[in-house]
Amino acid sequence: MSTPPLRKDAAQNRHRIIETARRYVDDGKSLQLNDVARTASIGVATVYRHFPTPEALLETVALPTIEKLLRRAEHSLAEDDPWTALREFLAAAIETMLTDPAVPPVFAAATDALEVTGDCKRRLATAFAELLARAHAAGVIDPGITESDMIPLMCGVAYAANIQSTLDPTERATLGLRYLDLLLTGLHRP
Template sequence: MPLRKDAAQNRRHIVEIARRYVDEGKPLQLNDVARTASIGVATVYRHFPTPEALLEAVALPALEELVRRAGQASTEPDPWTALHDFLAAAIETMLADPAVPPVFAAATTSLEHTGDLRRGLVTAFAQLLSRAHAAGVIDPAVTEADMTPLMCGIAYAAKVHNTLGPAEQAATGLRYLDLLLTGVRRP
Protein backbone atom coordinates (compact mmCIF):
# COMPACT_ATOMS: atom_id res chain seq x y z
CA MET A 1 0.00 0.00 0.00
CA PRO A 2 1.50 3.36 -1.01
CA LEU A 3 2.22 5.95 1.65
CA ARG A 4 0.06 9.05 2.00
CA LYS A 5 1.70 12.12 0.51
CA ASP A 6 2.62 13.61 3.92
CA ALA A 7 3.97 10.28 5.17
CA ALA A 8 6.08 9.88 2.03
CA GLN A 9 7.45 13.41 2.49
CA ASN A 10 8.31 12.66 6.12
CA ARG A 11 10.06 9.45 5.12
CA ARG A 12 12.12 11.25 2.46
CA HIS A 13 13.04 14.00 4.92
CA ILE A 14 14.10 11.46 7.56
CA VAL A 15 16.31 9.68 5.02
CA GLU A 16 17.82 13.02 3.89
CA ILE A 17 18.73 13.91 7.49
CA ALA A 18 20.11 10.42 8.07
CA ARG A 19 22.16 10.73 4.87
CA ARG A 20 23.76 13.88 6.30
CA TYR A 21 24.48 12.13 9.59
CA VAL A 22 26.13 9.20 7.83
CA ASP A 23 28.16 11.45 5.52
CA GLU A 24 29.36 13.49 8.53
CA GLY A 25 30.25 10.35 10.49
CA LYS A 26 27.69 11.06 13.21
CA PRO A 27 26.05 8.15 15.05
CA LEU A 28 22.65 7.35 13.58
CA GLN A 29 20.37 7.68 16.61
CA LEU A 30 16.67 7.83 15.76
CA ASN A 31 15.85 10.41 18.45
CA ASP A 32 18.59 12.72 17.14
CA VAL A 33 17.40 12.31 13.56
CA ALA A 34 13.83 13.14 14.66
CA ARG A 35 15.01 16.26 16.48
CA THR A 36 17.10 17.45 13.51
CA ALA A 37 14.27 16.70 11.08
CA SER A 38 11.74 18.50 13.33
CA ILE A 39 9.57 15.40 13.13
CA GLY A 40 8.06 13.53 16.03
CA VAL A 41 10.07 10.61 17.38
CA ALA A 42 7.08 8.29 16.93
CA THR A 43 6.94 9.19 13.24
CA VAL A 44 10.60 8.28 12.77
CA TYR A 45 10.13 4.99 14.61
CA ARG A 46 7.01 4.22 12.58
CA HIS A 47 9.04 4.48 9.37
CA PHE A 48 12.27 3.01 10.73
CA PRO A 49 11.98 0.88 13.87
CA THR A 50 15.78 0.61 14.26
CA PRO A 51 18.85 2.63 13.31
CA GLU A 52 19.86 -0.34 11.12
CA ALA A 53 16.65 -0.02 9.10
CA LEU A 54 17.31 3.69 8.60
CA LEU A 55 20.92 3.02 7.60
CA GLU A 56 19.72 0.50 5.04
CA ALA A 57 17.30 3.09 3.62
CA VAL A 58 20.21 5.50 3.28
CA ALA A 59 22.30 2.85 1.49
CA LEU A 60 19.52 1.72 -0.89
CA PRO A 61 20.33 4.03 -3.84
CA ALA A 62 23.98 2.94 -3.83
CA LEU A 63 23.02 -0.73 -3.54
CA GLU A 64 20.52 -0.40 -6.38
CA GLU A 65 23.18 1.24 -8.55
CA LEU A 66 25.63 -1.55 -7.73
CA VAL A 67 23.02 -4.14 -8.75
CA ARG A 68 22.61 -2.24 -12.02
CA ARG A 69 26.38 -2.31 -12.56
CA ALA A 70 26.43 -6.04 -11.78
CA GLY A 71 23.88 -6.47 -14.55
CA GLN A 72 26.12 -4.53 -16.92
CA ALA A 73 29.11 -6.67 -15.97
CA SER A 74 27.14 -9.84 -16.62
CA THR A 75 26.63 -8.76 -20.25
CA GLU A 76 30.38 -8.26 -20.79
CA PRO A 77 31.57 -11.08 -23.06
CA ASP A 78 35.06 -11.29 -21.54
CA PRO A 79 34.86 -13.09 -18.15
CA TRP A 80 37.94 -11.34 -16.77
CA THR A 81 36.73 -7.87 -17.70
CA ALA A 82 33.27 -8.69 -16.33
CA LEU A 83 34.68 -9.77 -12.95
CA HIS A 84 37.07 -6.82 -12.80
CA ASP A 85 34.37 -4.30 -13.70
CA PHE A 86 31.99 -5.60 -11.04
CA LEU A 87 34.66 -5.67 -8.32
CA ALA A 88 35.80 -2.17 -9.30
CA ALA A 89 32.20 -0.95 -9.03
CA ALA A 90 31.93 -2.59 -5.59
CA ILE A 91 35.12 -0.88 -4.37
CA GLU A 92 33.98 2.48 -5.75
CA THR A 93 30.61 2.07 -4.02
CA MET A 94 32.11 1.08 -0.67
CA LEU A 95 34.47 4.05 -0.77
CA ALA A 96 31.92 6.59 -2.01
CA ASP A 97 29.06 5.77 0.37
CA PRO A 98 29.82 5.27 4.07
CA ALA A 99 26.38 3.67 4.54
CA VAL A 100 27.25 0.70 2.33
CA PRO A 101 30.07 -1.12 4.22
CA PRO A 102 28.12 -1.56 7.48
CA VAL A 103 25.05 -2.71 5.54
CA PHE A 104 27.19 -5.30 3.73
CA ALA A 105 28.86 -6.35 6.98
CA ALA A 106 25.62 -6.81 8.94
CA ALA A 107 24.65 -10.41 9.63
CA THR A 108 21.01 -9.69 8.80
CA THR A 109 18.96 -7.00 7.11
CA SER A 110 16.04 -5.02 8.47
CA LEU A 111 14.40 -4.12 5.19
CA GLU A 112 13.21 -6.80 2.78
CA HIS A 113 14.42 -4.82 -0.23
CA THR A 114 17.92 -4.58 1.24
CA GLY A 115 17.99 -8.35 1.71
CA ASP A 116 16.89 -8.84 -1.90
CA LEU A 117 19.62 -6.51 -3.15
CA ARG A 118 22.32 -8.18 -1.06
CA ARG A 119 21.26 -11.63 -2.27
CA GLY A 120 21.25 -10.35 -5.85
CA LEU A 121 24.76 -8.99 -5.48
CA VAL A 122 26.04 -12.24 -3.95
CA THR A 123 24.45 -14.21 -6.80
CA ALA A 124 25.87 -11.86 -9.44
CA PHE A 125 29.34 -12.09 -7.93
CA ALA A 126 29.14 -15.89 -7.74
CA GLN A 127 28.15 -16.05 -11.41
CA LEU A 128 30.94 -13.71 -12.49
CA LEU A 129 33.51 -15.64 -10.46
CA SER A 130 32.20 -18.92 -11.84
CA ARG A 131 32.53 -17.60 -15.41
CA ALA A 132 36.10 -16.51 -14.69
CA HIS A 133 36.89 -19.95 -13.25
CA ALA A 134 35.31 -21.71 -16.25
CA ALA A 135 37.34 -19.54 -18.62
CA GLY A 136 40.51 -20.37 -16.71
CA VAL A 137 41.40 -16.71 -16.15
CA ILE A 138 41.44 -16.85 -12.35
CA ASP A 139 43.09 -19.22 -9.92
CA PRO A 140 40.59 -22.05 -9.34
CA ALA A 141 41.42 -22.05 -5.63
CA VAL A 142 40.01 -18.52 -5.21
CA THR A 143 36.51 -18.64 -3.71
CA GLU A 144 33.76 -16.17 -2.92
CA ALA A 145 34.65 -16.65 0.74
CA ASP A 146 38.22 -15.53 -0.06
CA MET A 147 37.24 -12.48 -2.06
CA THR A 148 34.70 -10.97 0.34
CA PRO A 149 37.13 -10.15 3.17
CA LEU A 150 39.79 -9.13 0.65
CA MET A 151 37.38 -6.61 -0.88
CA CYS A 152 36.57 -5.26 2.59
CA GLY A 153 40.30 -5.06 3.28
CA ILE A 154 40.89 -3.05 0.13
CA ALA A 155 38.14 -0.58 1.05
CA TYR A 156 39.51 -0.27 4.58
CA ALA A 157 43.10 0.19 3.38
CA ALA A 158 42.07 2.91 0.93
CA LYS A 159 40.16 4.80 3.66
CA VAL A 160 42.55 4.34 6.57
CA HIS A 161 44.53 7.45 5.66
CA ASN A 162 42.11 10.27 6.41
CA THR A 163 44.35 12.72 4.58
CA LEU A 164 43.22 11.34 1.22
CA GLY A 165 40.24 12.95 -0.44
CA PRO A 166 37.47 10.91 -2.06
CA ALA A 167 39.11 10.88 -5.50
CA GLU A 168 42.44 9.73 -4.08
CA GLN A 169 40.72 7.07 -1.97
CA ALA A 170 38.92 5.74 -5.04
CA ALA A 171 42.14 5.70 -7.08
CA THR A 172 43.98 3.96 -4.24
CA GLY A 173 41.20 1.39 -3.84
CA LEU A 174 41.21 0.61 -7.55
CA ARG A 175 45.01 0.32 -7.54
CA TYR A 176 44.84 -2.12 -4.62
CA LEU A 177 42.13 -4.08 -6.44
CA ASP A 178 44.32 -4.33 -9.53
CA LEU A 179 47.21 -5.57 -7.37
CA LEU A 180 44.96 -8.21 -5.81
CA LEU A 181 43.56 -9.34 -9.15
CA THR A 182 47.03 -9.53 -10.67
CA GLY A 183 47.89 -12.01 -7.93
CA VAL A 184 44.93 -14.31 -8.64
CA ARG A 185 44.85 -14.02 -12.44
CA ARG A 186 45.83 -16.92 -14.66
CA PRO A 187 47.43 -16.09 -18.00
Protein backbone atom coordinates in the same frame (compact mmCIF):
# COMPACT_ATOMS: atom_id res chain seq x y z
CA MET B 1 0.26 -7.15 -2.00
CA SER B 2 1.49 -3.59 -2.43
CA THR B 3 1.28 -0.84 0.14
CA PRO B 4 -0.80 2.24 -0.60
CA PRO B 5 1.11 5.41 -1.48
CA LEU B 6 1.99 7.75 1.38
CA ARG B 7 0.02 10.92 1.94
CA LYS B 8 1.89 13.99 0.72
CA ASP B 9 2.84 15.14 4.23
CA ALA B 10 3.95 11.64 5.23
CA ALA B 11 6.04 11.34 2.07
CA GLN B 12 7.64 14.72 2.79
CA ASN B 13 8.42 13.67 6.36
CA ARG B 14 9.94 10.41 5.15
CA HIS B 15 12.06 12.31 2.64
CA ARG B 16 13.30 14.74 5.35
CA ILE B 17 14.16 11.84 7.65
CA ILE B 18 16.17 10.11 4.91
CA GLU B 19 17.95 13.34 3.94
CA THR B 20 18.88 13.99 7.57
CA ALA B 21 20.06 10.43 8.04
CA ARG B 22 22.13 10.70 4.85
CA ARG B 23 23.90 13.77 6.29
CA TYR B 24 24.50 11.96 9.58
CA VAL B 25 26.05 8.99 7.80
CA ASP B 26 28.14 11.17 5.49
CA ASP B 27 29.41 13.14 8.50
CA GLY B 28 30.29 9.95 10.39
CA LYS B 29 27.68 10.55 13.10
CA SER B 30 25.90 7.74 14.91
CA LEU B 31 22.44 7.17 13.48
CA GLN B 32 20.13 7.52 16.49
CA LEU B 33 16.46 7.92 15.62
CA ASN B 34 15.78 10.50 18.36
CA ASP B 35 18.67 12.66 17.09
CA VAL B 36 17.49 12.34 13.50
CA ALA B 37 13.98 13.39 14.56
CA ARG B 38 15.29 16.44 16.40
CA THR B 39 17.55 17.51 13.51
CA ALA B 40 14.79 16.98 10.94
CA SER B 41 12.30 18.86 13.17
CA ILE B 42 9.96 15.88 13.04
CA GLY B 43 8.32 14.11 15.94
CA VAL B 44 10.10 11.03 17.26
CA ALA B 45 6.95 8.94 16.83
CA THR B 46 6.84 9.91 13.14
CA VAL B 47 10.44 8.75 12.65
CA TYR B 48 9.72 5.45 14.41
CA ARG B 49 6.56 4.98 12.34
CA HIS B 50 8.64 5.17 9.15
CA PHE B 51 11.76 3.43 10.49
CA PRO B 52 11.31 1.19 13.54
CA THR B 53 15.08 0.76 14.00
CA PRO B 54 18.27 2.65 13.13
CA GLU B 55 19.21 -0.35 10.97
CA ALA B 56 16.06 0.08 8.87
CA LEU B 57 16.90 3.75 8.35
CA LEU B 58 20.53 3.00 7.51
CA GLU B 59 19.47 0.37 4.97
CA THR B 60 17.05 2.85 3.41
CA VAL B 61 19.87 5.40 3.11
CA ALA B 62 22.19 2.79 1.56
CA LEU B 63 19.61 1.18 -0.73
CA PRO B 64 19.95 3.48 -3.78
CA THR B 65 23.71 2.83 -3.86
CA ILE B 66 23.24 -0.91 -3.35
CA GLU B 67 20.67 -1.00 -6.16
CA LYS B 68 23.12 0.88 -8.40
CA LEU B 69 25.78 -1.75 -7.61
CA LEU B 70 23.28 -4.47 -8.45
CA ARG B 71 22.65 -2.85 -11.84
CA ARG B 72 26.44 -2.77 -12.37
CA ALA B 73 26.58 -6.49 -11.51
CA GLU B 74 23.86 -7.22 -14.06
CA HIS B 75 25.79 -5.17 -16.63
CA SER B 76 28.94 -7.18 -15.84
CA LEU B 77 27.03 -10.42 -16.31
CA ALA B 78 26.21 -9.28 -19.85
CA GLU B 79 29.92 -8.73 -20.63
CA ASP B 80 31.33 -11.42 -22.93
CA ASP B 81 34.87 -11.45 -21.53
CA PRO B 82 34.86 -13.23 -18.12
CA TRP B 83 37.96 -11.41 -16.84
CA THR B 84 36.65 -7.97 -17.80
CA ALA B 85 33.26 -8.82 -16.30
CA LEU B 86 34.74 -9.88 -12.96
CA ARG B 87 37.14 -6.95 -12.86
CA GLU B 88 34.37 -4.42 -13.65
CA PHE B 89 32.13 -5.77 -10.93
CA LEU B 90 34.88 -5.86 -8.29
CA ALA B 91 35.91 -2.31 -9.21
CA ALA B 92 32.31 -1.15 -8.84
CA ALA B 93 32.08 -2.90 -5.48
CA ILE B 94 35.26 -1.25 -4.18
CA GLU B 95 34.16 2.15 -5.44
CA THR B 96 30.79 1.68 -3.74
CA MET B 97 32.36 0.63 -0.45
CA LEU B 98 34.71 3.63 -0.44
CA THR B 99 32.34 6.37 -1.56
CA ASP B 100 29.15 5.62 0.39
CA PRO B 101 29.71 5.20 4.14
CA ALA B 102 26.19 3.75 4.55
CA VAL B 103 27.03 0.65 2.52
CA PRO B 104 29.83 -1.13 4.47
CA PRO B 105 27.84 -1.54 7.70
CA VAL B 106 24.82 -2.77 5.74
CA PHE B 107 26.96 -5.36 3.95
CA ALA B 108 28.63 -6.36 7.22
CA ALA B 109 25.37 -6.82 9.14
CA ALA B 110 24.50 -10.40 10.02
CA THR B 111 20.79 -9.71 9.54
CA ASP B 112 18.78 -7.28 7.44
CA ALA B 113 16.06 -5.01 8.76
CA LEU B 114 14.39 -4.69 5.36
CA GLU B 115 13.41 -7.53 3.05
CA VAL B 116 14.54 -5.54 0.01
CA THR B 117 18.05 -5.25 1.47
CA GLY B 118 18.33 -8.99 1.93
CA ASP B 119 17.05 -9.55 -1.58
CA CYS B 120 19.62 -7.15 -3.08
CA LYS B 121 22.45 -8.72 -1.08
CA ARG B 122 21.44 -12.23 -2.20
CA ARG B 123 21.25 -11.10 -5.83
CA LEU B 124 24.68 -9.48 -5.56
CA ALA B 125 26.14 -12.65 -4.04
CA THR B 126 24.60 -14.75 -6.83
CA ALA B 127 25.95 -12.41 -9.52
CA PHE B 128 29.41 -12.45 -7.94
CA ALA B 129 29.40 -16.25 -7.73
CA GLU B 130 28.44 -16.45 -11.39
CA LEU B 131 31.13 -13.96 -12.42
CA LEU B 132 33.78 -15.86 -10.47
CA ALA B 133 32.60 -19.20 -11.89
CA ARG B 134 32.80 -17.80 -15.43
CA ALA B 135 36.35 -16.56 -14.75
CA HIS B 136 37.31 -20.00 -13.40
CA ALA B 137 35.75 -21.78 -16.39
CA ALA B 138 37.66 -19.50 -18.77
CA GLY B 139 40.88 -20.17 -16.89
CA VAL B 140 41.55 -16.46 -16.34
CA ILE B 141 41.79 -16.56 -12.55
CA ASP B 142 43.65 -18.81 -10.17
CA PRO B 143 41.39 -21.87 -9.83
CA GLY B 144 42.05 -22.06 -6.10
CA ILE B 145 40.46 -18.66 -5.42
CA THR B 146 36.99 -19.01 -3.92
CA GLU B 147 34.21 -16.60 -3.03
CA SER B 148 35.25 -17.07 0.60
CA ASP B 149 38.76 -15.91 -0.33
CA MET B 150 37.61 -12.89 -2.31
CA ILE B 151 35.36 -11.35 0.35
CA PRO B 152 38.13 -10.72 2.93
CA LEU B 153 40.51 -9.69 0.16
CA MET B 154 38.01 -7.07 -1.00
CA CYS B 155 37.53 -5.94 2.60
CA GLY B 156 41.31 -5.66 2.89
CA VAL B 157 41.48 -3.45 -0.19
CA ALA B 158 38.74 -1.20 1.19
CA TYR B 159 40.43 -1.07 4.61
CA ALA B 160 43.81 -0.20 3.09
CA ALA B 161 42.28 2.69 1.16
CA ASN B 162 40.18 3.86 4.12
CA ILE B 163 43.15 4.25 6.46
CA GLN B 164 44.20 7.18 4.29
CA SER B 165 41.95 9.44 6.35
CA THR B 166 43.30 12.66 4.82
CA LEU B 167 41.85 11.72 1.44
CA ASP B 168 38.30 12.55 0.42
CA PRO B 169 36.03 9.64 -0.60
CA THR B 170 36.76 10.07 -4.32
CA GLU B 171 40.52 9.99 -3.71
CA ARG B 172 40.13 6.94 -1.44
CA ALA B 173 38.11 5.22 -4.19
CA THR B 174 40.88 5.94 -6.69
CA LEU B 175 43.44 4.51 -4.27
CA GLY B 176 41.19 1.50 -3.61
CA LEU B 177 40.92 0.84 -7.34
CA ARG B 178 44.71 0.96 -7.59
CA TYR B 179 45.00 -1.57 -4.76
CA LEU B 180 42.35 -3.75 -6.40
CA ASP B 181 44.28 -3.65 -9.66
CA LEU B 182 47.41 -4.81 -7.83
CA LEU B 183 45.46 -7.64 -6.18
CA LEU B 184 43.81 -8.76 -9.42
CA THR B 185 47.13 -8.68 -11.25
CA GLY B 186 48.32 -11.32 -8.79
CA LEU B 187 45.20 -13.45 -9.26
CA HIS B 188 44.95 -13.18 -13.05
CA ARG B 189 45.93 -16.09 -15.25
CA PRO B 190 46.52 -14.69 -18.76
